[in-house]
Amino acid sequence: MALTGLDIYKKLPKTNCGDCGLPTCLAFGMKLAAGQAELSACPHVSEEAAAELTEASAPPIRLVTIGAGDSALKVGGELVMYRHEKTYYNPCGIGLVIEDAMADGEVDERIAQTKAASFERIGQTLKADVVAVRSASGDGAKFAALVGKVNDALGLPMVLMAENADVMKAGLEACKGANPLMHGVTGDNCDAMTALAKEHSCPVCVSCADGIVAAADITAKVEAAGIKDIVIEPAWDSPANTLKELIQGRRAALREKFRALGFPFIAFPCKQTDDTYVETALAGAYIVKYAGIVILGSLEAAKALPLVVLRQNVYTDPQQPMQVEEGIYPINSPDADSPVLVTTNFSLTYFTVSGEIEASRVPTWLIVMDAEGLSVLTAWAAGKFVPDRIAKFVNRSGIADKVGHRKLVIPGYVAQISGELDEELPDWEITVGVREAGDIPPYLKQMTA
Amino acid sequence: MVYSPAAEKYNGEIGEVVLGTDGVKVGGQKVLPFQGFEGEAGNHPIIAIEVLDVEPEGWPEALVEAIGQDVLGDPVAWAKKAQDEWGADAVCLSLVGTDPNAADRSPDEAAETAKAVSDAISMPLIVYGSGNVEKDAEVFQRVGEVLQGANAVIGPVKEDNYKTIAAAAMGFGHVVAGETPIDVNMAKQLNILMTNLGLPADKILVDPSTGALGYGLDYTFSVMERDRLSALLQGDKVLQMPIINNMAKEAWKSKEAKVSAEEEPAWGDAAERGILWEVLTGVALLMGGADVLIIRHPKAADVLHTTIGLLAG
Incomplete structure (x- = not known):
């Protein structure tokens, strides 16, 4: 039968010495109960208690x-x-x-x-x-x-x-x-x-x-x-x-x-x-x-x-969004005249946007900024996808060497930052793109028509 | 130590929803997906084959070949083939041609196509709009009307157009597929809004929004598991509706399902890869609690039917 953290605590030395790496014996007991620590991390537990606790402290499914x-x-x-x-x-x-x-x-x-x-x-x-x-x-x-x-x-x-x-x-x-x-x-x-x-x-x-x-x-x-x-x-x-x-x-x-x-x-x-x-x-x-x-x-x-x-x-850890690497992603063999779109490095955002660009068959530069794996709106709300950061990214990305023009398309969901981004990137003309990835193909076709 | 399996403690069940006029039912589970060993497993999930109202563009060669180039521009012939040759349980007519950004077909044209498809088949008909909230609202007022008596599924109904489409469903006797963006609470909210409008719970399917294998499937899967745990273990009545996954367009949008073996030689045979991309997207959704899968490839339909039978026992 499984022991609770408190049950385990009663059998520990209760000295809160910290040798196990946790501040208190109770905290250690809780970790043991959750299968997230090994009893051997405590050098002071009595042999008798150790025998009793081995059963409860072993992880529920052995690695x-x-x-x-x-x-x-x-x-x-x-x-x-x-x-x-x-x-x-x-x-x-x-x-x-x-x-x-x-x-x-x-x-x-x-x-x-x-x-x-x-x-x-x-x-x-x-x-x-x-x-x-x-x-x-x-x-x-x-x-x-x-x-x-x-x-x-x-x-x-x-x-x-x-x-x-x-x-x-x-x-x-x-x-x-x-x-x-x-x-x-x-x-x-x-x-x-x-x-x-x-x-x-x-x-x-x-x-x-x-x-x-x-x-x-x-x-x-x-x-x-x-x-x-x-x-x-x-x-x-x-x-x-x-x-x-x-x-x-x-x-x-x-x-x-x-x-x-x-x-x-x-x-x-x-x-x-x-x-x-x-x-x-x-x-x-x-x-x-x-x-x-x-x-x-x-x-x-x-x-x-x-x-x-x-x-x-x-x-995949549901709490750790999958991320793609920051950088320039050429899609459909773009050249110096092709449009430049910016988005965040949440893998799903990247896959959706790049998939739609691919489907459009319009040669395009997609530049993907490290926003700690957050989607566009979430990253904006968290202060990761905001004008000064985007400006720094555009400058360090090297995209300016790839294209002859200076036109940057931002996601429609962050339309409100276009003014400020204009100021941060004086050489660039900022255009507000579409909100939904699904609308990218007609948008790109119209843009390059 | 003798092991005796402990059953999950259930406090709710998924309601049954009747589709079409031929006695097809979905839902009715009193246990988690494929756990019939501890209670009433309800109706088997069903496979709906998607047909488009306009000839599709850019579909992989092997998919076009499997469906048959001759029916691709003819939704009626396509639907009949799905029913008579591919063993589909239902047909989903996708009105992609009504999209204002595409062919922008009119509500009357859409209604004509829907009626023709409905008349040609005896199995349940699902009709999905383009996803454009304003246009779908217009389209389904007409489509709902001409399909009166067919007990079709119409969707996607979203928070921005549920009043119009749910009213059309109530007026003309259809089932709605309520779509929310991969979120348990938003799904609940939409179900509450629609039932407050007077739409009975047994006229609602939950469309949780579907990410394909490799493209957000993990999010959809976990939201579906949470939906099912809420409905069955916590007894949350506003989530006790069957789930429909409009997965075909997502699965076949994936690069891995589309590209040829010449473009990606390390990815193997393109025909087999496309089928398996759709099959594995479907399998994961089934494990998450799908009741209706909307798919494209006839072979995938066959494999999924066999797999459902084997896993349900």
Whole structure:
């Protein structure tokens, strides 16, 4: 049962020494209760109290690291059911599965797909960041060869899939130090797999055809054996059941602090359909609703791009607007005579405005000012998109070197600043543009007609 | 430790709204989206195919090919194809041609098109205006009148024109789609205004404004989740209406859905990418609580239907 901050406080030294980094023991207790601090930050807590508090102070969903080095994937560690309550923290892993029964050409194709599934968007690299390697043949040597090949070629965190402990052992030995997720701990192979996981100190994935009720029993066993890093596969017999268990699992962990389900989940839409479109749609549903890792059958670029962008949308902090970089954005190959439009660097503002300019096919210079990621009206109200700042930006942007004219179009929503901006930018003629981005194409066409 | 799943504590339900004259219903959920495992999941979300009143320009080649160049300038043939060949649940006629900044078609012309489409299909008809508040008010007085008896959905109704359009809906027996800019309180406010005018709650759909995948989808999704939590958990009656997402124009405006593989070779096959951009926009909206999705691509309709079936179980 979850303890409140006050319950925890009663077991702390109550000296307010500040060694934990927080001013008071009560504040520390509150942080522990919210899963935002580790008990180990307090050097003075008694052993007895520490034992009692370990349960309550552990984060409700464990943060599990898969893989090693720079490419390591951290999943779990989530604190809310709905992203608007705070944010989701650790973007889910997305990857494809490669099997040892596949022909060499097919293996190479999937490795190439994974490498190619990498895209730049709003200053972030969005990519396939995990790969599953599955033993379909049941042959340890074959599995080991494939694991070694995939590891060498990609260096990405791997999910090793084999239910037979000997096959798994061969795979693990082919990628020492790679810290793969061992998939396939069931009621039957639990002891052997747990021993392997301890020997190689790897995270394990508990996977029961009967779903999370049965999985909870096994995670408890695995944990008792000393393995802390666990991932759970929910029921896979139907997408409806997978979604149900993803939701119920998250709820059990966060609301009821049910420890045996307090782990990230992995979903395999590749097991549920042969239709690549439907598979992508199911993966999308699992990305939105609580999967920590999603594994698909293939990841052609046309499939990978929408999936990684969906992940970016879901895991964006709702309180931190996405920003684009300040600067000059040439659209439709503008020249020295093309119009200059100014707007703010809120990503949505930028995308909407640039999209409409593109659609207009009118060559245009869009200059985007750093307004701390706020939209035009909000930035104006917050004093970030105001005449003196805009003037400084126009001067530092270098746009004057790109165009022969000195005409600047400002968004219609800040029409009231045009007079003052005129004074701040004496060389420039200020024009008030349209209020809605949708009206930009006719406006630009008329302007340049 | 034996795990027994705890159900969410519900204190409200989404009302049912009848669309058209053939018994199609949306809403009726007593649980959060796709959580039929803990209560009455209500009606499945439906897929409406968008047809335009004027021939579209600048649509990606693969989309035009999938729809058929022959029907693009003919909303009646287009709508019949959506009904008979693509398995759509409804048709959305978008009167983009009435936009004063575009073809500026007259209310009478719009009404004629709407009537012809309505007469050609047996499934529910949704009619969306250009979004220009003054023009839409004029257009829907005529369109509402000629569609009397069709129990169509008309929209977008906004705070600046709700009096005229909601009155037309009441007078001629239609459902309205009330649009507010991605904001829970503004959605509530518009619903209150419209019900105060005398429009019954079961004649209202909520249009939360839709951002496409990569273009504000996160905002729309979270506002929809908050709408649904308010309606179902807090029992907020003024939000207990089904949600309609007018998503097609947004999804297909996205660069990622539009550009050719020659322009962006690293983005893969353009036809597949466009379909998936629309599908994943739709999937996220479904998870957020969409009851009606307005989409364009026949293949996306097919994939979304299959996906709804699989996830609803």
